[in-house]
Amino acid sequence: MRTDLTSARAEHGGSPTLTLGVEEEFVLLDRSDGRPADRAPAILALLGGEPLVKHEFLRYQLETVTGVCTDLGQVGKELARSRRLAARAAAELDCHLVATGIPPQPGPGPCPVTADPRYLQLMARYGFLAAGPGTCGCHVHVGVPSRELGVRVLARLRPYLATLLALSVNSPVADGCDTGWASSRYPWWTRRPSAVPPRVWRSAAAYDATVRRLILRGDALDERGVYFHARLSPRYPTVEVRIMDVCLTVDDTVLVAGLARALVALAIDDERRGVPVKVISGRRITADLRAAARHGLAAHAVDPYTGFLAPHHHLADAVLNRLPEPEPIAGLLRCLVLHGTGADRQRAMLARAGTPQRFAQFLAEATLR
Numbered sequence: 001m002r003t004d005l006t007s008a009r010a011e012h013g014g015s016p017t018l019t020l021g022v023e024e025e026f027v028l029l030d031r032s033d034g035r036p037a038d039r040a041p042a043i044l045a046l047l048g049g050e051p052l053v054k055h056e057f058l059r060y061q062l063e064t065v066t067g068v069c070t071d072l073g074q075v076g077k078e079l080a081r082s083r084r085l086a087a088r089a090a091a092e093l094d095c096h097l098v099a100t101g102i103p104p105q106p107g108p109g110p111c112p113v114t115a116d117p118r119y120l121q122l123m124a125r126y127g128f129l130a131a132g133p134g135t136c137g138c139h140v141h142v143g144v145p146s147r148e149l150g151v152r153v154l155a156r157l158r159p160y161l162a163t164l165l166a167l168s169v170n171s172p173v174a175d176g177c178d179t180g181w182a183s184s185r186y187p188w189w190t191r192r193p194s195a196v197p198p199r200v201w202r203s204a205a206a207y208d209a210t211v212r213r214l215i216l217r218g219d220a221l222d223e224r225g226v227y228f229h230a231r232l233s234p235r236y237p238t239v240e241v242r243i244m245d246v247c248l249t250v251d252d253t254v255l256v257a258g259l260a261r262a263l264v265a266l267a268i269d270d271e272r273r274g275v276p277v278k279v280i281s282g283r284r285i286t287a288d289l290r291a292a293a294r295h296g297l298a299a300h301a302v303d304p305y306t307g308f309l310a311p312h313h314h315l316a317d318a319v320l321n322r323l324p325e326p327e328p329i330a331g332l333l334r335c336l337v338l339h340g341t342g343a344d345r346q347r348a349m350l351a352r353a354g355t356p357q358r359f360a361q362f363l364a365e366a367t368l369r
Contacts, residue, residue, distance in 0.1 A: 017070045018268075019143035020261045021238075022079060022253060024246050025136035026086065027103050028060045029096045029363070034356030036060035036107040036134065037095040040114070046089045052082040053089075057119050058134045059112040062086055062097065068143075072258050072328060079250045087368055096364035100346065101136050101171025101185030101245035104363070105356050122221055129192065135185045136246040138168060140257045141238035142264040147204040149268065150232050150239050154198040154207075155277050156267035157230050159304035160319070161197055161243045162288035164263075166312035167333075168244035168256050169296040170342030173350055173359075182343035183245050186293035193219035195227040197285050200277065207232060229289075239264055243289070248342030249369045255332035259316060262323055278304035296341045313337050 030037040038059045047053055054063045064082035069075045087097040111134070113123045144150040169182035181187065189195050194214050201207040211226050220226045223234040229243040241260045247253040280302055288301035292312065300309040303318065310318075316333055320326040339345065345366065353359035 018261055018265055019068050019070055019238075020075065020257060021068050021141045021236075022066045022075060022257050023139040023141075024064050024079065024083075024099070024253065025056055025138075026062050026064070026083075026097050026099055026246065026367070027134060027136055028062065028090055029098055029103070029105070029360040031094050031096060031360070032357065033105075034360035035105045036103045037093075038107075038112045039090070039093045039095055042093055043086070043089045046092060047085070050085065052078075053086045055114045055116065057114060057122075059114050060103070060107065061134055061136065062090075072254055075257055076250055076254045079253055083250065083368055087364070096360050097367060098360065098363040099136070099170065099246050099248050099342075099367040100173070100363055101169075101183055102174050102188065103134055104173040104359060105176055106133070118221070118224075122225065125218075125221060132188045132191070133174065135171075135189050137185070137189070137242060138244040138246045138253055138256065140241045140244070140260040141233060141236055142241070142261050143236075143238050144264070144268070147207075147232055147237075149271065151201045151204050151207050152271045152277075153239050153264055153267040154228075154230055154232070155200040156270060157239070157241070157263055158197055158200070158285055159278060159280050159302065160263050160315070161229050161241075161285065162292040162299070162301045163312045163315045163319075164241065164256055164260060165243050165245070165289060166292035166295075166297050166299055166301075167259070167316065167336060167341065168247050168252065169293065170245040170248050170252075170346065172343040172346050176356055178347060178350065181294055182296035182341065183293040185245050186289070189227075192227055194225070196229065197282060197289070198228045198230050199282070200279070204232070245342065248345060248363075248366050251332055251369075252336065252342060255329060255336060258329040258332070259319065262319060262329065266319065266322055280304060296343050297337065 028037040040059045040062050056063045066078040090097040171183050171185040174184050214220045214226050230241045233240040244256050291299040297312050303310045320330050349362040
């Protein structure tokens, strides 16, 4: 994120608009064979310090960031611009920028870790568990007035994490084959000890105590390395939702970013009105997340208001029905349901690609749509 979210709150019709920002992680694939391409340092040098594009854990990954936004149209424009910028630089070095939650082909050798002191420390302590095959997520930051309120928001987000994952699933292909998972990133990502749903903490002090325990027992290097699926950002005054795969297209990202912000706004409203938190067990939430990662939108999860199982697009519709202005999120949701998730579209590409090179090209083209 490029600026301070506390200074970027806007007023519309007398009610505050929650700020948001988005971080997206991408894989670089070689044009010649479709394998991960160890060229991120060269691409960043070519871009000459462009603040929208940054390095990531592995040298075949890049991250792009938006600024602080109050409007989903602004989010979409910034996402599109940063994707185009990074893709053009990648093309100059004979590789593709692709939005997929996991590389579709294995790399040519050992994991090429970016020469950043923190990354090297993570690799030295946790080895392949830290890097994995190079998973790529989408992180949505939503500005909140205080950490105390942020902790209460996390409790209310828990039942909807599986829905956000189901909408964003975009990593069905690994080792050149369909893995059977809509998000094969999810089982890799959750090997990390701290990559778990947030708890229902009573205060920010209780949240901080949990973070300290994870660090002290070696399950995280530092506060930034506590990878709750939704957390209080260690760097910004935001709730950071991290469960999503990187989305295949900009529209998909705008959808999940808009829905994440809507969920935070509704949680704040419920908290201020004294609406009780809907208590769902951690075991149930974990089961719903696993089903979403396996089956995408075909999975069902517990509706926190009725207690019954419902498909994820119905749960998303129920959230949108609570909003005074559901568009443009509702329109983007209709398109996703009609055309399928990123995982559905990747599977269709794989069926017609024939070669890893062609599949990489299809992914690169979809990334810029």
